[in-house]
Amino acid sequence: MLELRNAAKMVGGEYHIHATNLAFEKGTLNVLLGPTLSGKTSLMRLMAGLDRPTSGSVHFDGVDVTGMPVQKRNVAMVYQQFINYPALTVYENIASPMRISGKDTATIDREVRKAAELLRLTPYLDRTPLNLSGGQQQRTALARALVKNASLVLMDEPLANLDYKLREELRAELPRIFAQSGAIFVYATTEPSEALLLGGNTATLSEGHVTQFGPTIAVYRNPLDLVTAKTFADPPLNFMDVIKAGGSFQRQGADILPVPAHLDDMADGPVTIAFHPHHLALSPQTQTAAKLQARTQVSEITGSESFVHMDFDGVRWVMLAHGIHNIDPDTEVDIYLDTRHVMAFGTDGRAIATGAKA
């Protein structure tokens, strides 16, 4: 188990990482999700031992490894840029960490072939990396990280430089590869959809704080605060500041929405309600849909679905609707919000309730 205990990192009087407590179990995949500069790479560097925390400690299987340099730890890293030895074949690239650690030829051969099979590199073992596609190059780097038999594998946006479709395929393969390895995997990404496809656990990051950690789908469905909810939403979440008054949410004294059953217990007063774009529709999809009116801006068609950008009472919303809806800008439309999925946050940003299915 890898633990950060109150680990913090200051650079030039500024916190890059605020005091953080995290524990990753063996054989798990842990996603660090947050925008650029939220602290993902800094956190990984603390975990790897590339940086020493300013305060707090790092423990591996109960042993304090805070001051131990990265060379003495059993860590592998994969970066956004594909890093391979250009003059070596794929086979030798994968074999290199085992050659350095002095493994015998038979063991090396067995391990290289096993990793190549897992990462579908067997047909390319005799080629050099520059004769491979980007996806194959990154799979070579991954295979090298795997044969190192590291107990901690850190991956910093490993698929960011790959084609969309290759990323889709590798994302689908990675959980299977992780499951077979038994190491602790840490995977940094800026993309919520990538976290959801990978599954495992997710830690959301914002401005150097870990805002929440738990099973990926649970963090997505039940964010503990507004910052986490925003971090974990793509397309972006829709918001509205309202006043709860008895059975309705109001703006400027006018009723906007009935309060759904799962938010009944909430005290009256100001709240921020939030929901995902796919919980808005152009026609009532469920019994629990509430009708609102908005003014359209731009419509974007993806083929089977439409993103309709709109203005609701001065707030910018996005609807993700089934089917093709090319609505002219500046059109008044009736929209329907599935109120079962509405989340509510207090004025302090803490979640009050996050959806009927919680």
Added chain:
Amino acid sequence: MARITLDHIRHAYGPNPKSDADYALREVDHEWRDGGAYALLGPSGCGKTTLLNIISGLLQPSHGRILFDGQDVTNLSTQARNIAQVFQFPVIYDTMTVYDNLAFPLRNRRVPEPEVDRRVRDILEMIDLGGMAKRKAQGLTADQKQKISLGRGLVRNDVNAILFDEPLTVIDPHMKWVLRSQLKRLHKQFGFTMVYVTHDQTEALTFADKVVVMYEGQIVQIGTPAELFERPSHTFVGYFIGSPGMNVLPVQLQGNAVRIGSETLSLDYAPQAAAGAKTELGIRPEFVNIGREGMPVTVNRVEDIGRQKIVRATFAGQPIAIVVTEDSEIPADARVTFDPAAINIYANSWRVGREG
């Protein structure tokens, strides 16, 4: 803005190309309308950047001509073509302020200063850097710099076309949404001819009126997002567009029916294919209905990805993906039906339609 004619263009990087395989771009013969928003979509190495460079004049095609509004520009330099370009990585002057960076293309063309000011302020608001107008570009983050690059591409309204080469790669997901819809709005407002190269299907589909899908040096389909989704003309388009892509299952044609393993599906037309052709059925994961009715299927795995679930299953001995909504239940003894209107039949990877 201009109509762009691509007149039998082919390009090979090496000398003396002999076969199709020697061409990075095999044959492109199309006319793109004035004021259209086109996206060139395809994987690395498909030829999309080659085509963009031919349009911009960075590259001379080995064969064929390129015309803007009927005028041959094949031998004109990039500068003489009067186009704006936005690249994958920021191209700006670090020592200039944000404001001066945006004003540069206009001042270069001796646009009167009040007009420069008006346009620059519009663009600053669009890229949300109004508060940074007086800051030096040096020291800004990568995505702020890229927003300036985008702004510089959009600041002139007298160009023949605006070309974008993967402009949002370095932008954070949340900002991508904002910038994309602003580009779209600008296009609607001003009717620029825009050509946008990307490997990201969401960017291509949401940005463009017409998406040009490229594969192995050729255009395999030009269509609206809906056409690419519903009627992919090549199995590659079915695979590349959509997440997960279209299911492609080997079938045997039998008049008005197809056989998949031991299952038979009837169609309301008889697809025609040459003898010996490889025949396949394409059905998107969104159009496979899973429930208690229909043909047997074995569910291997259900991936909950938030707003929907992806069911990975085996159907007639073949892997198949099925997309269902977040609230759906998957029955234990699951069966599937295919939406008949959403079935496409392919012979040697090309779609064979009702027309035969």
